Amino acid sequence: MTTSPEREFVSAHIDDLHADLDAWLRIPSISADPAHAADVAASAEWLAEALRRTGFPTVEIWPTPGAPAVYAEWPSADPDAPVALVYGHHDVQPVDPPELWVHPPFEPTRVDGPDGPELHGRGASDDKGVLIVHLLGLRAHLAATGRGTPAVTVKVLVEGEEESGSPHFAALLRERRDRLDCDVVVVSDTGMAAPDVPSAVTAMRGLADAEITLRGPAVDLHSGSFGGAVPNPLHALAELIATLHDDQGRVTLPGFYDAVRPLSDRERDLMGRVPFDEQAWLAGPAASRTTYGEAGYSTLERTGARPTAEVNGMWGGYTGPGHKTIIPAEAHAKITFRLVSDQRPEQIGAMVQAWVDENLPEGIVAEVHTPPGGVAPCASDLDSPAMEALLRAIGQAFDTAPEDVLLTREGGSGPEADLAEGLGAPLVFLGIGLPTDRIHSPNERVLLRMLERGAEAAAHLWRELATLRRG
Amino acid sequence: MTTSPEREFVSAHIDDLHADLDAWLRIPSISADPAHAADVAASAEWLAEALRRTGFPTVEIWPTPGAPAVYAEWPSADPDAPVALVYGHHDVQPVDPPELWVHPPFEPTRVDGPDGPELHGRGASDDKGVLIVHLLGLRAHLAATGRGTPAVTVKVLVEGEEESGSPHFAALLRERRDRLDCDVVVVSDTGMAAPDVPSAVTAMRGLADAEITLRGPAVDLHSGSFGGAVPNPLHALAELIATLHDDQGRVTLPGFYDAVRPLSDRERDLMGRVPFDEQAWLAGPAASRTTYGEAGYSTLERTGARPTAEVNGMWGGYTGPGHKTIIPAEAHAKITFRLVSDQRPEQIGAMVQAWVDENLPEGIVAEVHTPPGGVAPCASDLDSPAMEALLRAIGQAFDTAPEDVLLTREGGSGPEADLAEGLGAPLVFLGIGLPTDRIHSPNERVLLRMLERGAEAAAHLWRELATLRRG
Structure with a gap:
């Protein structure tokens, strides 16, 4: 356990993160339900205010034909510093069936679980909890450097329709292309393999x-x-x-x-290092009697890489x-x-x-x-400097060597490919959700200790990304 | 063309049959629609009154937990005469979609078609038109014999739920078993192969x-x-x-x-004699691009006998x-x-x-x-005296030798097996519907000349069945 100014700041101010998340989770920003359109707008306003409070000099609400997105920008004082764009979403899934919730979905409730304290509520993990670490993380980064501006230019783009299929997101990227120019996209809408297993998603299907x-x-x-x-x-x-x-x-x-492309030995080796209890997976989230699938591949390969x-x-x-x-x-x-x-x-x-x-x-x-559209697959470049920076940041937050941070793959699909293709920038994934967080289901939760580790990793990330120079 | 007293009587009184059918078809006796329950009851009353008018000394409405059945009985004066039970139904199919009807479904309309005059209306063929020939047929039989009672004891059982799957019919047969005792069942709810092709159904699946x-x-x-x-x-x-x-x-x-049981050479030969234009069938009622089915069998064998x-x-x-x-x-x-x-x-x-x-x-x-119930297959005995009597009656009405009356099979299923099994009597089928009558579809019709030939065949049938002596 090696401490750091970032860790000390996060630890000292973790109550701020909890209070912010509690306030945000009380806004039922269900984008799929037109009856909640005003709530989705209120969620955008709440986030905009929180970003201003954090110190972003530029914060804007970007309307779309659907729900509004939130954009913020905080330039680095260093003109050669790289530009990072954080992506996330402020809308949440519907709560059906409401009777299966132990605590009301929009009254965040702290629960002591087997892995420590949890916060229950719709959006606790997907994506408000995963995204919110950046508020405290950026404050910790500034406190650690003692400067008034971040080491990299930080842009933030948080959409309001991800749970509805991001119908206006690609158009928004085209319209605002000049504002969104960046050197790396930091996606904060994914998770790690398990509570004590620092890991990063490297691809989405x-x-x-x-x-x-x-x-x-x-x-x-x-x-x-x-x-x-x-x-x-x-x-x-x-x-x-x-x-x-x-x-x-x-x-x-x-x-x-x-x-x-065939999986390389290295890729298969990396996937094989991810702890995975197939029987627990079958008995738990998969709720199935047997596995089944393409011959010659493991379950994690089948769901993530094939x-x-x-x-x-x-x-x-x-x-x-x-x-x-x-x-x-x-x-x-x-x-x-x-x-x-x-x-x-x-x-x-x-x-x-x-x-x-x-x-x-x-x-x-x-x-x-075959309807037009669809989603292209996307992936991080495992050998890129941005990926190395990410692994150093996560490793430091979890007291793990960068090379021991595990690499996972997300089987699902989202607007991340639009970001990579629309902005021409590489993607890295920083997210602290867990497979056991029950996202999209009743009793969604987030582990408090993952929030804290995530805020620290976010704080380290800006310092590490600053080592990338423009051009 | 050889005339007969029966033919002359039917020809002289055919307007009565048309008037009766017109009146009956105006009653929308749709058994599947609870909103028409009173109409189904009115249909039963209309038929009961028509049977009384024809001369039946015993006419009863038999209630069921669903729609009522009509029962009538006219004993022969000859104590050794066989007993025949006529089966049919007085309910009709729904009319959906109503906008496809050229004439209102319950306002019977005469139309000149390629095969001569037709009467259009829901139930014109299935089953009011097919069944009603027995009213005029029995009057013609009595006129021809000059006696006040039929040559065989005629019983009539007309149910009101056939188009709803006859849910209470088997129970009715059990409850009324003693009243329904008979030597032969005459099913009048089927058709012939084509307008000028005298034929009889010999089996139902x-x-x-x-x-x-x-x-x-x-x-x-x-x-x-x-x-x-x-x-x-x-x-x-x-x-x-x-x-x-x-x-x-x-x-x-x-x-x-x-x-x-494998089809015998004789059965296959009989089915092969039925005129069948496969291309016209595909282009018309089957509305399909190709035939398809069990190798080694013709389309008529596939739909009727397999x-x-x-x-x-x-x-x-x-x-x-x-x-x-x-x-x-x-x-x-x-x-x-x-x-x-x-x-x-x-x-x-x-x-x-x-x-x-x-x-x-x-x-x-x-x-x-697998729900209990289901329907057993049923068939006429091709070599029985009742079958021979039926073929003589049809042959005389169509000016055809009995051996040239064609034999067909009905691919559908109905309560006829209940009759055969419940009453222990052989079945013969006398029906003058046509495959082109659009039963269950918009613009259902009956050919007027089939009604006339059917009434004459029904008249001949009682004389021919009288040649069967009881046990």
Whole structure:
């Protein structure tokens, strides 16, 4: 345990962080529910005021066609200092089902848990708790340096629609491109592997979706009069979906793996170092009887580093009580694909169409709808100076050597790829959420000691990033 | 063209039949819609009054827990005369979608069609038009014989819930068993092959249904965090349903065909004589691009004489707009089976369970629900005296030799098996509906010349059945 001015400041002022988070969590900023639009706006105002209070000389509310974003900027006094942009979001998930919450979701409650004190509330981890460490972190950085401005220029962009799919975020990045210029993006919307396991996310998967409609007879037919004599779209859909994976659990779309770079020995070694109790995972969050998936890969590789195809919904014909003896005219499936390395969402539609064409039974026609958009995969460059700075900052906060900070991958998809592509800057991920934080679920929580470690890591990060020089 | 007293009477009084049908069709006796309960009751009253007017000395309304049935009885003066029971129904299908009707469904309208005058209206064919021929037919029979009572004892049982699945019919048969004793059941709820093709249905298929629920994770999972690493019930359902038929189109349930008697050469020859334009069928009622089905059988054999399995509905996961990236906890399918020869509906559940057990992927559990009930298949005995009497009656009405009356099979299922099993009497089918009558669809119609031929055939039938002597 080596202390530091940053750690001492964080420790001395941790009550400020707790008070701020308590106040922010009381604002029910549910972006998916139009009834909470005023709350989302109030959440933006609260954050703007907190950033001003922290010392940011420039703080702005940026309206969008949806919920407002918050932007702040604090220039370094050093004209050669790099520019870092912090990304997060101030909106939260809905609370359904409310009856499963032990404490009211918008009345933050401290609870003593097996890993120490926790704070319960919607947004405690995702993303208010994860993001808020930067307020105290930046104050600790300034206290440690004794200067009035940060060692790097710090920009902050906190959107208000992440839990609604960030529908206006890419456009906002384009419109405000000149203000957002930066050398590195610090994403603070992810987590670590476990409470005492300092780690950093290094990649997020991309996302593409497709909806397939199969058509058979022009109208629903009586299955007594026509059954067994004409193609049934539900049978055809089942047979089609049954071909989506081969017997090795690989996705059968033609060319699907062409842009997937094989995992290097180093990457597999790094993933293998992450502690993972598969039985606890099955019994806990996965709530499943068995694992299943692509042959030759571990569960962490399957969820973090390999592309997947999942049918998210499937329907057709009669679904009410009792029976209705029809051959339906149509059958439908919704499929999403998670993408890695060099896969591009805009290439998936043609692959889906080719796969459907190859596997469609006679007499059935298919309509494949692949909406524009999607999310590209994104990743940190493991060998970049920014990554090294991040690992030094996390290592110091957790009393761990930088090379012992573990590297994980996030299976989900978010607007981070938009940031990397829209701003042309590398990404690093600093987040102190945990897989056990129950984000998006009832009784969301954050561990208080992760908040404290996160604030210290954030404080160290500005010093470490200052070693990157512009140009 | 040989005339007969029956034909002359039917021809002279055909306006009575048209007037009766017009009046009956104006009563919207939709049994599936509780709002029409009073109309169903009014329909029963109308029929009871029409039967009294025809001369039946005993006419009764039989209440059920649902819609009422109508019962009538007219004993023959000959104590050795056989007893025939006519079966039909006085309820009709709903009219949805009403905007597709050219003429209001309950304002019967005469239309000149390519096959001559038609009467349009809900129930014009199914079953009011098909059944009503017996009123004029019985009057013609009495006029031809010059006697005051029919040559056979005629009983009539007309239920009011056939279009709702006859939920109380089997119980009614049990309760009224002593009143319904008979030597032959004359089913009048079917049709002929084509307008100028005298024919008789000789079999109806049975019905069994099953609902399958597959369960994977205990809750819906985030497909980014868990996709590709745990079993997805929708994938499992697709893979399961894909095994329901083999590559020869045969149903794969273990033992499914054990009780299916092979079609004899004679049966196949009789079915092959029925005129059937497959391309017209595809372009018309089947509204399908291709035929499909069990290898080695014709379309008419597949729909009439072979057992089938059809998925009628399938659902699971997210089915709304856009996407929701989940692995759902459950997936569902509804399947109905059509049964022939010696298959029994109560045996199908165990076969479904065995098939599911054989094909279920690891990590998925299945719940198979097979509701009690179902419908047994039923058939006429082609070599019975009652069948010969029926063919003579139809032949004379259509100026055709009895051996040239074609034999068809009805792919659907109804309460006819209950009649055969409940009353222990053989079935014959006298019905003048047509495949082109659009029953259950908008613009249902009946051909006026089929009504006239049907009334004459009904008149001849009592004389011909009188040649059967009781035991």
